[in-house]
Amino acid sequence: MIRFLFLLVVSSFSLSAVPVTAIDRLAKEIETKVIQWRHHVHQHPELSNQEVQTAAFIAQHLRDLGIEVQTGVAGHGVVGLLRGGKPGPVVALRADMDALPVTEKTGLPYASTVTAPYGDKEVGVMHACGHDAHVAILMGTAEVLVGVREDLAGTVKFIFQPAEEGAWPAPEWGAKLMITEGVLENPKVDAIFGLHVWSSMPSGVIGLRPGPVMASSDFLRVTVTGKQTHAAAPWAGIDPITVSSQIILGIQTVASRQVNILGTPSVVSIGTIHGGDRNNIIPDEVVMTGTIRTYDPKVRVAYHEKVKRTAEKIAAASGATAEVYIGDNTGYAATVNHEELTESMRDVFVRVAGEGNLVRSDLTTGSEDFSFFQQQVPGVFFFLGVTPLDQDPAKAAANHSPLFFVDDTALITGVRAMAQVAAEYLERN
Ligand SMILES: [Zn+2]
Ligand SMILES: [Zn+2]
Structure with a gap:
């Protein structure tokens, strides 16, 4: 014993x-x-x-x-x-x-x-x-x-x-x-x-x-191109400022309407907006940059496509164009x-x-x-x-x-x- x-x-x-x-x-x-x-x-x-x-x-x-x-x-x-x-x-x-x-x-x-x-x-x-x-x-x-x-x-x-x-x-x-x-x-x-x-x-x-x-992190840049004109007569051009405003709000629907919220969370944020030189001139172009955060490799790919599509189609609705660059090669998984x-x-x-x-x-x-x-x-x-x-x-x-x-x-x-x-x-x- x-x-x-x-x-x-x-x-x-x-x-x-x-x-x-x-x-x-x-x-x-x-x-x-x-x-x-x-x-x-x-x-x-x-x-x-x-x-x-x-x-x-x-x-x-x-x-x-x-x-x-x-x-x-x-x-x-x-x-x-x-x-x-x-x-x-x-x-x-x-x-x-x-x-x-x-x-x-x-x-x-x-x-x-x-x-x-x-x-x-x-x-x-x-x-x-x-x-x-x-x-x-x-x-x-x-x-x-x-x-x-x-x-x-x-x-x-x-x-x-x-x-x-x-x-x-x-x-x-x-x-x-x-x-x-x-x-x-x-x-x-x-x-x-x-x-x-x-x-x-x-x-x-x-x-x-x-x-x-921890989330993936991808750089986002949206370049909106319109047609410059006098701000007093916007109908004579295509206003990239109002289009950019619609895009900023529109891409928020990716997280709230376009991906399954029961999965992992996600974020898209715009951090910079640059366009125009003077109060009474509608410029040709607005450039915005931001970041996208997701947790799932599949969601990440789909998310990028949805941000791109949403921005491009919103721009097209006003006759403008949006060129969307997402730096997933330089981003973090x-x-x-x-x-x-x-x-x-x-x-x-x-x-x-x-x-x-x-x-x-x-x-x-x-x-x-x-x-x-x-x-x-x-x-x-x-x-x-x-x-x-x-x-x-x-x-x-x-x-x-x-x-x-x-x-x-x-x-x-x-x-x-x-x-x-x-x-x-x-x-x-
Ligand atoms: Zn750090
Ligand atoms: Zn650190």
Whole structure:
């Protein structure tokens, strides 16, 4: 009986071959360093496709850890490869590196004072989307996993990605260009995980959702051509201003009348309208730009066709023409979490966050180029709350705000989540 009990105790301790205790201990040991790394990257933000110093900082850290490093991937991307002590699959962990043209207003001691040319202006640069936290978390994850290398049943590929926030109108950047340059090959990646720090959740809470989680994002431009005339005699021409007004309202019927509202939600918004030079002249042309957001690849294609048809036919009704350009080649696909992979890792996220601190995340109409990795291999993108526990997350400054704030105490949860998920994935597959 005693012997049976002994066996039971031993076997319950060895249920998982993943060194969870060691991962958590190592994460705790480097927590201060991770916070310092984040502050360093936060103070030295770089715009999309300009992540030179950030890349050098990451590459040096990975080399110091003895990890195989590849630099200059898709511009300034850095890829690290850690081969575990046991054979097995390849899991990739991704962090994006770029900052935004935002002038920081947090007043923090480590706030950014960096400026950079952007278009024809000099702008403030800030890690207003928290990619500094993603970099620090993945650097920490690499250090933790090196510490348990002999126990890893496969290979971990660390993907530090440039230009997530976009470099329009270049046809490819960020995740898409890394894939084109072979980041998911040699060795071939079997699954990928990524996280985003999120202001609308309390610090340390993890948000997970199978299936669609973030929207596709496509650039929209509508050029309406009429016939210029005196504004006092509009019948002598064709007025593209009134036609544009009808189109702005008309394309709203795509979401409300033309797609099944019982499926996933969708948005089309016009953000700019330009036409005319003078109050008493009806111009030849009006150009409008906007964005389209959907969650389902099939809805996305149909939606584009309906926006195009609606705009063109409204223009035709007045004798004008509407030329509709939708940049789906330069847009982001919807971020869709692999259902089975998400479910199979749920217990790991519960273990990391603690019971009650794993929530089903809301859909967000924001978008992410992590979606392109998910189009190639099963992938899971999860959210990490970063708003201090004594504050209301509903009132916290959103990602991209000049007041966006990351609570440093959340970072260790990110490190533990990435490290445990990677180790468990390798062990279970
Ligand atoms: Zn962002
Ligand atoms: Zn982001």
